[in-house]
Amino acid sequence: MTEVKPPPLLSVRELCVDYATPKGLKRAVDRASFTLDANEVLGLAGESGSGKSTVAFAIARLHRPPAFITGGSILLDGTDVLALEGEALRQWRWRDVSVVLQSAMNALNPLLTVEAQFADLFRAHGIRDKAEIRERSAELMRLVGIAPDRLRDYPHRFSGGMRQRLVIAMALALSPKLIIMDEPTTALDVVVQRELLQEVSALRRQLGFSVLFITHDLALMSQFCDRIGIMLNGALVEQGEPEQMIDAPQHPYTRKLWQAIPPLHPPRMPPRRVLEKMP
Ligand SMILES: Nc1ncnc2c1ncn2[C@@H]1O[C@H](COP(=O)(O)OP(=O)(O)OP(=O)(O)O)[C@@H](O)[C@H]1O
Numbered sequence: 001m002t003e004v005k006p007p008p009l010l011s012v013r014e015l016c017v018d019y020a021t022p023k024g025l026k027r028a029v030d031r032a033s034f035t036l037d038a039n040e041v042l043g044l045a046g047e048s049g050s051g052k053s054t055v056a057f058a059i060a061r062l063h064r065p066p067a068f069i070t071g072g073s074i075l076l077d078g079t080d081v082l083a084l085e086g087e088a089l090r091q092w093r094w095r096d097v098s099v100v101l102q103s104a105m106n107a108l109n110p111l112l113t114v115e116a117q118f119a120d121l122f123r124a125h126g127i128r129d130k131a132e133i134r135e136r137s138a139e140l141m142r143l144v145g146i147a148p149d150r151l152r153d154y155p156h157r158f159s160g161g162m163r164q165r166l167v168i169a170m171a172l173a174l175s176p177k178l179i180i181m182d183e184p185t186t187a188l189d190v191v192v193q194r195e196l197l198q199e200v201s202a203l204r205r206q207l208g209f210s211v212l213f214i215t216h217d218l219a220l221m222s223q224f225c226d227r228i229g230i231m232l233n234g235a236l237v238e239q240g241e242p243e244q245m246i247d248a249p250q251h252p253y254t255r256k257l258w259q260a261i262p263p264l265h266p267p268r269m270p271p272r273r274v275l276e277k278m279p
Helices: 052-059 086-095 114-124 130-143 148-152 160-172 190-207 218-224 242-247 252-259 272-277
Strands: 010-021 024-036 041-045 067-076 097-100 178-182 210-214 227-232 235-240
Touching: 010 052, 024 052, 024 067, 041 052, 041 218, 052 067, 052 178, 052 210, 086 097, 086 114, 097 160, 114 130, 114 148, 114 160, 130 148, 130 160, 160 178, 160 190, 190 210, 190 218, 218 242, 227 242, 227 252, 235 242, 235 252, 242 252
Parallel strands: 024 235, 041 210, 041 227, 097 178, 178 210
Antiparallel strands: 010 024, 010 067, 227 235
């Protein structure tokens, strides 16, 4: 009997996003189409300005004017994302999709303890029982490797890597199916970057969410992702598995991107399967 493949978790079809500028509409995402399976990590690579963040923001419905979605469709686990409005959209965010951005300090409120920020998030999604909130917050801290007794601390008491862990804990709070990570480790040093991504890999295996991962760092991306999509001028010009993209890139721009990796940071990094077993 042939195995029936389940439908993808995320399906983006012919997505177009334009920015309204004084000179007229500027196309930032040009008919981008891709899918992401449950429990899969898809990376988006490409030079600055190629449209990666615009895609990510559009999928989470976080884009704001002057950005407008002008075409295409986004389906996440059967939900027509572009049709969501008001309270349904508010509930959908965090529950179905959450976003981790580069600057943890911007995502955390410096005036509130971590505990208060977890509580706000839970209350906004209908979880009001104090004991339950306390228990779930402690569990999230443990998941990201921070002692729960630090819930009472303010964000400035944590290192950069720990703050990014807190943001990841918040992103996991309502067990979303998809976590979008836009340059999540760029502000951190390389050792902390690797540690954090290994931890995200382990959490993903444990909890089963999918990740859309955006970074400038192609070597890091090839270690962390199951598949990579290459963006150029708003279009997705090539998609494939990291090994295939390294060994036989199809698009001239993909070849150029790999060649641009400095020799000290060789493209032939161990693939993710090897990385996950490393200490
Ligand atoms: N507010 C804006 N108004 C007009 N154009 C914008 C605006 N924000 C982004 N753009 C344009 O949209 C295009 C895509 O930008 P985007 O930030 O999505 O690219 P990116 O690949 O994520 O870049 P980076 O890696 O630098 O974050 C770029 O040409 C950018 O100049």
